[in-house]
Amino acid sequence: MRRQARLLAGFVGTCVLGGLLLCGVQYNSTRIPAVGTELGGSKGKVAEAATGAGYPKSSDLQTLARAIHGEARGEPYEGQVAVGAVILNRVRHVSFPKSVHGVVFQPGAFTAVADGQIWIPLPENASAMRAARDALAGWDPSGGCIYYWNPVTATSKWIWSRPIVKQIGKHNFAK
């Protein structure tokens, strides 16, 4: 009897766990899949390019650093700055929203935004924060790119139609 009860408890536990897992799977499957490929200046940035004017607004900086951390932590430092630069290049580009937040939160633009990695707390002295600062200060290892993707995990076929400028770490960068 006791053995049966134990068996029973195990069985019920498995069922409940299975049920929960099922719910979890169902929940995940309806989550909006991200494109995983796209990642981006404003009038201010262009003016900056021309006059040396401009200052980093703290909200832009935070968002940029979080996006870099979510998208490119573990990449070489150069690659992190390049991801920040792509976001800023988008802000400057005619075909994209005209603010850092507009670009980063554009639906489907960044995997790290769609799956919530952008909200991972930034560690103290995170390299992503330095990379964001450097990108805002003007460093652009991507050489003016507006797209990047990881060729191993990229889901978009269209992205391959973009002319590749260079490869940094695991990412291809393209115009």
Place this chain on the structure above:
Amino acid sequence: MSNDLEQHHRSATRGWAVISGFLVLSLLASGAIGYRHYQENRAYQMKAENQYQRAFLDLSNHVENMELDMSKLIVSNSPGQSITRLNEVSRQATQASVELGQLPLASLLLSRTNSFVNQVGDYTGDLAQKKVDLNQPLTDSEVRQLSEVHRQTVFLRDELNKMGNQLSEGTITWIDLERDAQRQEKEGSQPQTAWFSRWVDRVVATVAGQGPETQAPAILSNFQFVESELQKYTPIEYDGKFSEAIKIKPKGLGSGEITQEQALQIAQSFLGPESLQGHTVTVVGEGKAAIPSYGIRVVANDAPDREKITMDISKTGGNVLWMLKDRAPGTPAITKEETPAIAKEFLNRRGLRGFEVTTVEEYQNLAVVTLVPKDGNVTLYPDKIKVRVALDDRDVLGYDASAYLTFHHNRALPAPKLTVAEARVRVSRQLNVIASKLALLGKDNYQEVLCWEFRASKNNEEYLVYINANNGKEERIFRVIDMPNGRFIH
């Protein structure tokens, strides 16, 4: 014995009854949990759907207003009315761009539509400024251009209205579209299989421009149609920052192509032998950006997996475009006030002389010093170089000369037509002028204007006012923003 058997049998039956009871219960429980999740999920989807609907409807409204104001603009006949309408069109276009950016459609799908509204906003904004400067109504050629833009806006408005009607019929949701847009992007522009299009047919309405090869849902193919049609119209001709005509050729690269070996030597002499001891320098690739370059990587011999220094060197002229060292500096040993001298010294040693410091920005035990060269007594703001100094050991951890190499050249600047006193009277009487100098200012469209720069103050705020040295126009006003990490102009 039989009693025993019977008892055993009975207890087994009871056991199975209990098991099945628990099974049913747990199934019910997981079902209930699943249903709750499903409901929650639906609620979140609905929220997202409503956001998308709102963005689309606002987009529709802004484009409708753009059209309306543009038509009034074309028949306006006074500077005042033209300027008001131009600014209104510009504002509506800017708003339309914001809403477009919130639709769940990949930006590659909407790139032409996005560039259209952004260009209209930019063009009309610039034109408004021009009309203010000249105090003129629209010229004939401007009316022609605006009529063309108006034609395109009418097209966009009508298409958006059609899509709005399809959406309000409720046969399709943005959430569906989002999925389909992503599927399309994954599959490229290849035609879908028959079963897929049959499945999709439940939502496909016949829409104008839907080619036989596209069987995507209506709104999606509608946007594709808008994209391809907008491409056929004449682009807006103007010289603003989003103009397609603007392409800058780098002016400061010098001449001659370098080889990989030369790039390596340039990198070594730029970084200096002492910072390269125990390190290996290699050329890792070629960049095909606006300035074609060789990529250089430096690794420590005892840690070859981590890039310590990366830099790009232009193929033309062999200039270092930028350099970054991956190191987080420790506790500062110097203050940021000492960094301008370090930055100047760094440039001097590399043959870049006569630079003046414009700003110093400090963050995370680093200081970024911005320096600009001079042409005689004229400060050349477009030709800036940035030098990133570690506050712990004074090492230069970064260098960015991309602006310098893009803009710097012998400009043969003419003497200013206005004297400093003539320009001075054009500065607001609200301000106390502290200092003045000649400066070359770059505009959004990369044009350059020679200005008298006036550093001035009001109350405790400092400003920079730029008066065109040739015609006295008040070109720009910046405010100096003092922040704990540095002084910025904005």
